[in-house]
Amino acid sequence: MLRCGLLGETLGHSYSPMIHHELGEYDYRLFEVSKEDLDAFLCSDRWDGLNVTIPYKKAVVSYCAELSEAAERLQSVNTLIHRPDGTLYGDNTDLFGFLYMVRRSGIDPAGKKALVLGSGGASVTVKAALEQLGADVTVISRSGPDDYDHLDRHADAQIIANTTPVGMYPHNGAAAVDLRRFPRCEGVLDIVYNPARTALLLQAEELGIPHAGGLSMLVAQAKRSSEQFTGTVIGDEALERVERTVNHRLRNIILIGMPGSGKSAVAAALGKALGREVVEADELISQRAGMSIPEIFARSGEETFRKLETEVLAEQGKRSGIILSTGGGCVTRPENYPLLHQNGTIFRLTRDLAKLPTEGRPISQATDLAQLCARREPLYRRFADGTVSNDGALEVTVQTIKEALL
Numbered sequence: 001m002l003r004c005g006l007l008g009e010t011l012g013h014s015y016s017p018m019i020h021h022e023l024g025e026y027d028y029r030l031f032e033v034s035k036e037d038l039d040a041f042l043c044s045d046r047w048d049g050l051n052v053t054i055p056y057k058k059a060v061v062s063y064c065a066e067l068s069e070a071a072e073r074l075q076s077v078n079t080l081i082h083r084p085d086g087t088l089y090g091d092n093t094d095l096f097g098f099l100y101m102v103r104r105s106g107i108d109p110a111g112k113k114a115l116v117l118g119s120g121g122a123s124v125t126v127k128a129a130l131e132q133l134g135a136d137v138t139v140i141s142r143s144g145p146d147d148y149d150h151l152d153r154h155a156d157a158q159i160i161a162n163t164t165p166v167g168m169y170p171h172n173g174a175a176a177v178d179l180r181r182f183p184r185c186e187g188v189l190d191i192v193y194n195p196a197r198t199a200l201l202l203q204a205e206e207l208g209i210p211h212a213g214g215l216s217m218l219v220a221q222a223k224r225s226s227e228q229f230t231g232t233v234i235g236d237e238a239l240e241r242v243e244r245t246v247n248h249r250l251r252n253i254i255l256i257g258m259p260g261s262g263k264s265a266v267a268a269a270l271g272k273a274l275g276r277e278v279v280e281a282d283e284l285i286s287q288r289a290g291m292s293i294p295e296i297f298a299r300s301g302e303e304t305f306r307k308l309e310t311e312v313l314a315e316q317g318k319r320s321g322i323i324l325s326t327g328g329g330c331v332t333r334p335e336n337y338p339l340l341h342q343n344g345t346i347f348r349l350t351r352d353l354a355k356l357p358t359e360g361r362p363i364s365q366a367t368d369l370a371q372l373c374a375r376r377e378p379l380y381r382r383f384a385d386g387t388v389s390n391d392g393a394l395e396v397t398v399q400t401i402k403e404a405l406l
């Protein structure tokens with residue numbers, strides 16, 4: 001079996017093993033190697049093919065007996081092949097990956113003014129790709145004339161490409177720039193892939209600007225690398241298939257709906273059917289407060305409950321692959337939407353009002369359910385990616401959600 005893997009310093013975040021598992025029949029491991037051990041590792045025969053990531057893409061260049069044209073030009077290697085004669089060949093498949101990401105996004109940089117945020121390793125590749133596609137590129141970095149304090153000079157930018165780690169897990173929610181400063185912006189590209197929708201992309205979505213995240217780039221660069229590991233060409237149709245598979249596996253499934261509409265029951269059944277972890281937001285809130293939900297309402301009031309709820313949703317929303325059963329009122333706070341939406345597909349459950357239990361549910365007891373439902377209806381609709389009736393058997397609801405995920 002070919003021994004491949006990803007070389008870097010800290011790799012816990014990487015989706016590469018999952019992607020390569022979908023692409024080919026070889027062993028793919030994470031090689032976390034410190035700077036002191038890099039030389040010994042590269043010269044060892046512990047591997048046949050590698051992807052290289054931060055902070056080693058430049059450091060490995062000097063080890064290569066031969067470089068591809070792209071690796072030579074960018075002086076950055078993300079694919080290393082151990083050749084039979086013992087020498088190393090280096091390629092840069094990130095360039096192909098980013099070009100694919102742009103193509104797939106439908107955003108056309110030709111003849112447009114583009115800002116590349118960040119001047120680290122990935123910036124060079126993204127700049128080269130955008131220039132290859134005909135854009136006029138300015139790199140924004142933390143120092144120099146085009147820094148973040150002088151963005152007004154570039155208010156006419158039409159394409160924004162983020163290559164910084166701002167907003168990347170676990171620092172979700174941050175964005176390198178506020179897109180409202182670029183009224184002519186018509187395309188936003190963020191190479192970060194975790195979360196699926198960074199704060200920058202969520203803002204682009206809100207402003208109606210076409211946008212794309214980094215997963216398609218990650219999959220495309222992996223495909224190109226995989227072809228070189230094995231010497232076998234992989235059809236382009238694999239790109240969308242693998243992206244879909246990874247997306248499907250990592251996406252959170254979020255359930256919202258009226259108190260008692262069945263979120264907890266459906267989440268538990270769905271968790272069993274899909275073999276996924278189920279998280280009950282209310283349980284975490286009550287653990288955090290050290291008392292039950294009715295007690296929080298009685299002692300500290302709804303405001304305190306909502307604040308705790310937002311904290312819990314911020315923590316859970318940035319996770320991947322979970323099923324999250326929320327409290328019925330989470331939609332009353334607009335700031336909860338990006339927390340749930342960044343990595344999740346949000347399903348709203350509906351159930352006959354007459355069937356909704358009110359026991360242990362302070363809001364349902366204090367209000368007329370029909371009025372509550374009328375008030376909440378537009379809020380649920382605003383949050384939901386899809387609405388699923390839970391009026392039939394639980395299994396039917398579960399099946400409907402499973403099908404909607406495909």
Ligand SMILES: Nc1ncnc2c1ncn2[C@@H]1O[C@H](COP(=O)(O)OP(=O)(O)OP(=O)(O)O)[C@@H](O)[C@H]1O
Pocket residue numbers: 257258259260261262263264265266282325326327328357361390391392393394397
């Ligand atoms: N499809 C269904 N068929 C029969 N009973 C159901 C169905 N869905 C939910 N129930 C029942 O309805 C009750 C309320 O469901 P559940 O506690 O899951 O709602 P919830 O939306 O999580 O409520 P809350 O907002 O208070 O957390 C439970 O007794 C549950 O077993």
Ligand SMILES: O=C(O)C1=C[C@@H](O)[C@@H](O)[C@H](O)C1
Pocket residue numbers: 006013014015016051052053054078094221
């Ligand atoms: O996070 C990852 O798994 C990777 C990121 C990029 O640096 C890629 O160039 C690398 O091949 C894999």
Ligand SMILES: [Mg+2]
Pocket residue numbers: 263264265282325326
């Ligand atoms: Mg519940």
